Amino acid sequence: MLNLKRNLLSAALASAMFMVATHAQADAATAAGQQSSDSSQSSDQAAGKDTKTADGKQRPSSATKLQSVEVSGFISSLENSTAVKRNADSIVEAVSAEQIGKLPGVSIADTLGRLPGLAVQTVSGRPQVLTIHGLGPDFSTALVNGGQQVSTSNNRDVQFDQYPSSWFNTVVVHLSPSANLIGQGLAGTVDMQTIRPLEKSKPEAALNARYVWNDMSELSPGKGVSNKGYNLNGVWVNQFADHTMGVTLGVDFESNPAEIQHQAPWGYPTDNSVAAGNGVVGGAKNYGISDTMKRNGLLATFQWEPNEHYTGTIDMTYDNFKEVQQAKGMELPLAWGSATLQPGYTASNGLITSGTYTTLSPVIRNDYNQTSARVYNLNWDNKFHINDNWSADLVGNYSRATRRDINLESYSGLGFNKSGPTDTIGFVEQGNGLLYVNPSYDYTNGIVLTDPQGWGGGNDVVQAGFINAPHTVDYLANLKLAVERDFVSGPFSSLEFGVARSERHKTYHIDQSFLTLGGGTISGGSAVTSAPFSGSTCSPLAWMGISRQLCYDPLAEIANGTLVGVPTFGSSLNTPPDWKTKEKVLTPYFQFNLDTYLGNVSLRGNFGVQMQHTSQYGEGERVAPGSAVTGNTITLIPVKGSTSYNKYLPSANLIFGLTQDDDFRVSAARTLARPRMDQMNPSVTVHSHIDKLASTDPNQAYFSADGGNAKLKPTMADNYNVSYEHYFSGGSGFQCSSSDQKNSDLCRTGGGGYFAVSGYFIALHDYINPNSAFLYDFSSFLPFGLTPAQVAQLGTTLGTVSGPLNNGRGYVKGAQVTLNLPFNLIAQPLDGFGTILTANRTKSSLVYPGNPNPITVPGLSKWVANGTLYYQHAGFEARISDSYRSSFLGEVSGISASRIEQTVGGGSTYDAQVSYTFDHGPLNGLTVIAQGSNLSNKIFTTYQNNDPRQVLTWERYGRRYEVGVSYKFQ
Incomplete structure (x- = not known):
């Protein structure tokens, strides 16, 4: 399978090179046709109209008139998304609605999981949480119209299936932050935007x-x-x-x-x-x-x-x-x-x-x-x-x-x-x-x-x-x-x-x-x-x-x-489990926005800095040492903790317009990921393991404990991104009103296909080690639910106490390539056909004290690839998609630098959709649609010791089918 994905990546690169060559020939072959466009453009200039974008690129013009860019269908979604990406002053990925109330994909999480650099994780048979550049959901944030979102979990990770996809017109994923982006994440920031x-x-x-x-x-x-x-x-x-x-x-x-x-x-x-x-x-x-x-x-x-x-x-x-x-x-x-x-x-x-x-x-x-x-x-x-x-x-x-x-x-x-x-x-x-x-x-x-x-x-x-x-x-x-x-x-x-x-x-x-x-x-x-x-x-x-x-x-x-x-009471379960956390953040910032030229090269972008002053507080409980069991209760005492800190987050995004169709983007930023909220819980949980009553090994003893750390600080990262983007056309040739020019990314520079290759390096420091551990004598906790006879059998009162500390360091680095290719750029008879291919290769390393051997960042897949083949013509649409994620290793470090490995198996999932939209007659505006997801009926597995036979979790969810109708009122 890995060789197959590499072959697909090679095919994508070869297709891109072939397309560039054929596109150049097509430009020369259609020069006469462009004279009409140039003539129209000259008329605009003679009338005093601004025909250039902010970075000096020529706006497309033709006889096609759009009412607020009233295009529809999957191709329109691609074109709008491409325009958002092209006009952004940072490195982003985006997805736009095909029409109001209809994002492409089964759900918003499924849709985002197909974007370059992103992968989706399935929970209870539904796509739910995102991985960005190999880092899990704890390292990214979610916004709705710029406002940071809470989570329905007991941490910060946002479950994207809690948001109906019909609400959103555009979703932008910021892979590089800017100083004016409040609520930014370490790996990325997902901004979901409703209709204005x-x-x-x-x-x-x-x-x-x-x-x-x-x-x-x-x-x-x-x-x-x-x-x-x-x-x-x-x-x-x-x-x-x-x-x-x-x-x-x-x-x-x-x-x-x-x-x-x-x-x-x-x-x-x-x-x-x-x-x-x-x-x-x-x-x-x-x-x-x-x-x-x-x-x-x-x-x-x-x-x-x-x-x-x-x-x-x-x-x-x-x-x-x-x-x-x-x-x-x-x-x-x-x-x-x-x-x-x-x-x-x-x-x-x-x-x-x-x-x-x-x-x-x-x-x-x-x-x-x-x-x-x-x-x-x-x-x-x-x-x-x-x-x-x-x-x-x-x-x-x-x-x-x-x-x-x-x-x-x-x-x-x-x-x-x-x-x-x-x-x-x-x-x-x-x-x-x-x-x-x-x-x-x-x-x-x-x-x-x-x-x-x-x-x-x-x-x-x-x-x-x-x-x-x-x-x-x-x-x-x-x-x-x-x-x-x-x-x-x-x-x-x-x-x-x-x-x-x-x-x-x-x-x-x-x-x-x-x-x-x-x-x-x-x-x-x-x-x-x-x-x-x-x-x-x-x-x-x-x-x-x-x-x-x-x-x-x-x-x-x-x-x-x-x-x-x-x-x-006194069981092997968490006692006590309750906690509260509070967090106050004050963020002053400034940002300079650039729009200039360096010779013949346009330069736009921004640079600035955020200063974040954070005060955090945690409140929990712990078992009182020496407390006796009374009935079915045990004495608990409150425990509290707090800290405050300042973090400075500079950022810079530079976009060099090498030609009208070529951009080179460079970004550098310091970012942070705040601790999981259960990790900020100061409670100390004492466990008892009756099956280990006679054990004399403190690592496998009757007593153990774990807890949080209210003084925990964020994981910090220095985040570097570069991206080269070549846009195959100047857009679809839309002629837009002045209002559209202001409000529509598609009107400003057009959509169309593109080829992009990018790389990223995330240097991690103060990484939160969730299992820093030490030995502790639990003698003061006896009898802790034990009878006198059981106390006599107790092998040792020593046990381990584990909790999170900011003592890890490491990196995540990778490269990705994307080809968004409408086939009419190769040959006009292929108009309506197209493909989107993206592949991402990521490598990581983490080092914890006591273990000099690096381990992999938990939740990271070395390979993530997505491919979509689509066709759209005269109201008919069809597409099939494949999402591939290679196996990824999750490792944690315990007492005495012991390592526990667990691997999540990779594989492909296939989705398909077919629809027809009536554009005239009594059914004008009606779309009928059928789609299927998880058509490969992929088996989800985790395993240990790098041996796929030693399975720890095995799940199969079945294929999902949908049929429906959509009616857009004209």
Whole structure:
């Protein structure tokens, strides 16, 4: 596969060189045709019209007249995106809507994942978070109309599936920052821009409706889930009062299904006594998951431009979504459980690939997960045009997210604590990483609610399930005042300066409970060890060889009193888990904007500096040393921490216009990525591991602890980018009105294809090492839930304490190439055909103290490639896309510089779309569309020890199909 991608890259480069040559010939061959254009251009000049862009390039002109660039379809999206990229005063990638309410791609995350230098990560079967230049979502930020966004996770990473794609007209990804970009990220900044009604020349409206289904049948049927769904959205734009007032209204209703085959092996221990030193699967957690995410979203924008001196804009968005997962399956405790590996197994290169286990006591799982979240955004932008030289912009925005989760586990089996019948099970490690099994027991008979493996014994309860119920609140308020002074002569076009202030608060609270069969304790003799239930036959794991089992609704068992919750205490789970963080940032800045010439070379761009003064505060809890367990509680004491710091972030972006169609861009900037918010939590969590009670190794002991660091500072980076861009045409030849010239990037320089090659180097310092660790004596915490007999068995009171520190350093470097080629530039009969090819090669290195050997930046793929082949003609559109990401290594450093490696498998995903738009007759404005995503049905895997057979996560999501209609009101 890697060779194939390299061949595609070679083909892209060869095509680009061939295109350049043929384009030069085409220029000479069509000189006569251009005389007419030149003549029109001369007429404009004679009339005193400005026919050049800010960098001196000639604006295209022809007989084609656009009303506010009213082009449509995928090609129009490409042309607008190319124009945004070409006119930007920094290095950016962009995507534009094909028409209002319709971004190309399945979702906004999917669309962004196809841009050069970006990759998307799938969560629960949906594209969700982004990687920019090999750095994960913690190293980038997201804006809506320039306002920084909060997150529905317990950190900063933005889940892009929380934003309906129908809301946005353009999305710009800033790969190099500028001083006036507030809320910038270390690797990149994603700015999602909604429709501005006064930038439209006339009213517009569109309705889009789609029916969605997954090709897998429902794996775990239940309330709130389905393998079918829908998306219905509408956008309306209008202007009033002689085009001085404008309104945009949008609605989005969605039911998004996903089916997930999930397998998570526990690991691969080496059993010298039985397996002769070969690794063998230690157990596996297996689910068939049915998932449905439902969303209701609202968008409103109001604009007022009473005169040439003031423009006011208010944007409001509201997003309410609820995700339900029915997860049913079975956990198989094998080598690390009570099962026994039998002789006669098959081993290959140090791994047992097939064999038989006896005395298996499985844990049958009927789990339920629910997420409810609400996201609010309010943005108020006031632009003041004071006179020809001075202007100002006062912006306030507020972003807020609330989220509640219920993660419910419910266990059933053949008897309490391995006391019931046992099973004999054959297993085979298949070539695609799947653990396929062949049980002999019928799991529809003799099944009861219980604690099949006795997991609750260390906490003196019969653990028939567990509940995690976290609640997160995140809000961010920003206020910015910017002033700009324009210059009519000299090398600088303007000077910008201003100040911004932001304040962010995030709280995380979680309720945790054991689910028991009545709430009694084992030692007190009041614990119920098993209980019957009413279930039905289901087959969530037929794909891995388990034909059927009993399924039930765990919520109903709680409601009828069979399952009773008791609080956790002194368990191996995080205690305490609650925290609060606050962050205040004051950012004064200034920026000079360039527009001049160096001989025959135009020069534009900017340089400036931000100064960020940050005050941060964290509040949490920790277990009080020596506190005794009282009932099911343990004494907690508060812990607080704070710090403040100043960071200076200079930046420079220079764009050299070598010719009318060639730009060379250079940027240098200092950037930062603030700590994850859970890392700023000062809580100290003490863990107990009952299975390691007798261990004398402090690295594998009963006690351990971890926590955050309220004094943690950002990861810093010196970010360097270069880019050479050749634009194959002067644009599509649009003749635009004066209003369009002001508002439309497409009118300023046109769209068309381009070839770009770029490189980047990100020098990382003060990199946050998440697992800096030291030894600690936990004697003062005894008994910590242990009985006197268990205290006597304790092997050591020493354990490890781990937490984050700013002690890492390293780099990320890479190169990327992009070819956006309309085939009519090669031969006119190919008009309507085109391709977009992009490839990115990245390398990284990280060094932590205590381990001089560099490791790879977690989450980085060496190769990322995307390819799209499209055709558009007379209302008909078709395209197919391939997104490829190579395997990437995630490594962490622990106590004594130990290293843990885990690799995420790479591969390709294919999407396709076909549509037809009626442009006349009674159906004028109607588009019918069909598309499919994940057509390759890619398997997502992670594995360890650089051995793809040692799988840690195996998932398959199925193919997704959509059919729908879109109507644009004429």
